[in-house]
Amino acid sequence: MTEIERHQYDVVIVGAGGAGLRAAIGAHDKGARTAVVCKSLLGKAHTVMAEGGIAAAMGNVWPEDNWQVHFRDTMRGGKMLNNWRMAQLHAQEAPERVWELESWGALFDRTPDGKISQRDFGGHRYARLAHVGDRTGLEMIRTLQQRVVALGIDVFMECTITRLLLDGDRIAGAFGYWRESGRFIVFEAPAVVLATGGIGKSFKVTSNSWEYTGDGHAMAMAAGAPLINMEFVQFHPTGMLWPPSVRGILVTESVRGDGGVLRNAAGRRFMFDYISDYFKAETADTEEEADRWYDDHINNRRPPELLPRDEVARAINAEVKAGRGSPHGGVYLDIASRRSPEFIKKRLPSMYHQFKELADVDITKEPMEIAPTCHYVMGGVEVDADSAMSKVPGLFAAGEVAGGMHGANRLGGNSLSDLLVFGKRAGEYAAEYARGQASRPRIDEADIRDAEQEALAPFMRDGGENPYTLQRELQETMHSLVGIIRVADEMKQALEKIAEYRERLARVSVEGNRQYNPGWHLALDLRNMLMVSESIARAALERKESRGGHTRDDYPASDPEWGKRNVCCRWAGDHVEVYQQPLPEMPDELKKLFEENH
Structure with missing residues (x-):
């Protein structure tokens, strides 16, 4: 056996996106000796590609908004398969996490009266996405990264973890290698937080970056932690389609939130053909409630393009299958006919640059050709809602690698607030767990x-x-x-x-x-x-x-x-086994939020 580099910490965070950096800050603030290990360079995490905003019911644009409405939207968007406690904590704590980012230096766009601006997004009843143009994820990473560096937290960049190490049934550390040299490295730690993101590189067309190979999902399962909701993969409705070199690159939902509309090959705005079916089939428990929701949607002038992402992706797929698609097998996203060039360049600078440079398309003058792209997996490591700990003692998960929060479908903007809320919780509880161990685990x-x-x-x-x-x-x-x-x-x-x-x-x-x-x-x-x-x-x-x-x-x-019920997966040594388990029971006070008068 070659000589292997070794380090000892209380908490090791695997991943340096929004969840990983917020977990590191949380663990450090609780007194834990903390390290962040990331596959790429610090600041290059896939979180920077999250462009639209952070969903939080701050009520800056719509005073009627509150955590209860956000909770209800999230549960309905997830088709009621969400872990209700995770959805509740997320809705309640998201505003505080956004204000916290602001206090650390994040520069959000503003309303005319100086509050943090909030924009519309699919599936949200009110405009509630705090944003920085269409570069919100980049600003989040910049702010969190600056905080991590200022706190002196150790960061191991371009270092890949390949296996979680156990002492009996509890976490003892992690094994990996330096990508540049290939030398192996071992981290001894009683607590590990997985913040490794998603699985998109298993699909041919994806918005995900090269890091998203399901590392955390697989390592957790190999260590004995079950996964939940893995059948639910979100295909973002709008990915770039042409030329082939850019296929799958994300086109932010902000384009639709700021007025962009979807058109088929004939130039027809087709989403109105699908809106009423959504409300009758998916949103409501009664016909009357469906009609009321539909009327509210139209009266508030919320466009059908802002239905939940799964609905929009299916509508686009249906148009293409019916022979009404664009030349390269997608549809058109048009904001040029709806907004001025000045508005587009101010609100969507990244999108303007992306299409101009990569596709030679000026989105202020012509529509974008788009198609659904594999974007997000709702499934992940099954975790305790409050602590973010998996079934394996000492193993925590937050962000896209964790399952349960989003149920069958994630609403746009809920990802960034998910990273902040449960990243903080995972880091803090990991530190408390590590401190509570009578003895440090030993690695075999x-x-x-x-x-x-x-x-x-x-x-x-x-x-x-x-x-x-x-x-x-x-x-x-x-x-x-x-x-x-x-x-x-x-x-x-x-x-x-x-x-x-x-x-x-x-x-x-x-x-x-x-x-x-x-x-x-x-x-x-x-x-x-x-x-x-x-x-x-x-x-x-x-x-x-x-x-x-x-x-x-x-x-x-x-x-x-x-x-x-949920479908769960566990590793059986040489294959995956599936089993079913009932949903946790929602308390009566939360059930009342779904009654007719709400």
């Missing part, structure tokens, strides 16, 4: 040797599988067989292919040495992508209904019985 040296051998295995094989070929085939499988519209036969095909890919993974080989070797890095990531892809496919096959981000062509309706 045999586990370190095993992790080292597993990481080096691709170098020991000659002439084996190419990792890039394997990833490309996996992405095509997930895109075509477990995508927006699903049927049982295709998902069974996908599972057969994933089993084949797992056999081929054991034959993957890489050339060269360990110094910055992207092929080697991908070879190690593929294990995670396969575990996550199998979890999605098995959970989607298990849920025999359509709900939120999960649409079954063979079960097109929502089933009330399936609305009472």
Whole structure:
């Protein structure tokens, strides 16, 4: 065994996006010796791509807004599969987290009377997204990063964690490697917070950056923590479509929030054809409530383009399937005919630059060609709502890697407030957990040797599988067989292919040495992508209904019985097992928020 670099901490945060940085601040403020380990460079986390805003019921634009309305919107958007306690804490604590960011130096856009400006977003009854133009995620990361550096928290950049280490059934630390040198590193810590983000690189068309290979999801499952809601994958309605080099890059919902409309190939604004069906089928418990919600939507001049993302993505998919799509298989997003060039450049500077530079399209003069793109996974590590701890003692999760908060579908803007609310909670509770341990856990040296051998295995094989070929085939499988519209036969095909890919993974080989070797890095990531892809496919096959981000062509309706339970995944050594568990019971005082007079 080669010499391995070692460090000791109380809390180790894996990931330096919004959740990871807020967790680090929370753990540090509780007195824990804290480290942040990130796969990329500090400041390059995928959170910077979150452009629209932070959802928080501050009431700056609509005084009627409050946490109860935000909670209700979140639960309805998630088709009532959300963990109600997580949704409650999120709605209650989001405003304070935004004001906290402001106190740390975040520069939000302002209303005429000087308050933090809030914009409309899909699924939210009131305008409640605090924003910085269309660069909100970047400002959040800048502010949190500055705070982390000022506090002196240790940061290990371009360092990838490949395995969680256990002492019995509790966390003892983490094993990883430096991406530049390939040297191995071990972190000894009684508490680990996963903040690794999502799984989008398992799909062919995605808005996600290269880091999103499901590392946290897979490592947690391998350590014994179950995942929840993995069938629910959100396809953001608007991703860039042409030219092929930009396919999947996110087009922020802010375009629609600021007046952009969707048109088919004939120039027709088609979303009005789908709005009433949404309110009757998804929002209301009674016909009267559906009509009231519909009238309220129209009277407040909330455009149908701001229905929840799953509804808009399905509408776009339906237009394309009906032969009314754009030349490259999408539809058009038009803000040029609705807003002045000055307005667009001021409110959407990143979008103007993105289309001008990458697609040679001037969005102040012509529409954007867009199509749905794999954007977010609602599923993740099952955690306790208050503490963010998983079923594995000492293992915490926050942000996209954690499941339960968003149910079957996430509302736009809820992601950034989710990162702040549960990042803080995860960091603070991780510090308290670590301090409460009677003795520090011990790492078995045999586990370190095993992790080292597993990481080096691709170098020991000659002439084996190419990792890039394997990833490309996996992405095509997930895109075509477990995508927006699903049927049982295709998902069974996908599972057969994933089993084949797992056999081929054991034959993957890489050339060269360990110094910055992207092929080697991908070879190690593929294990995670396969575990996550199998979890999605098995959970989607298990849920025999359509709900939120999960649409079954063979079960097109929502089933009330399936609305009472979650699908969970656990690792069985060489495959994923699924099982069902009932939803936690919502208390009566919260149930009343869904009655007719609300």
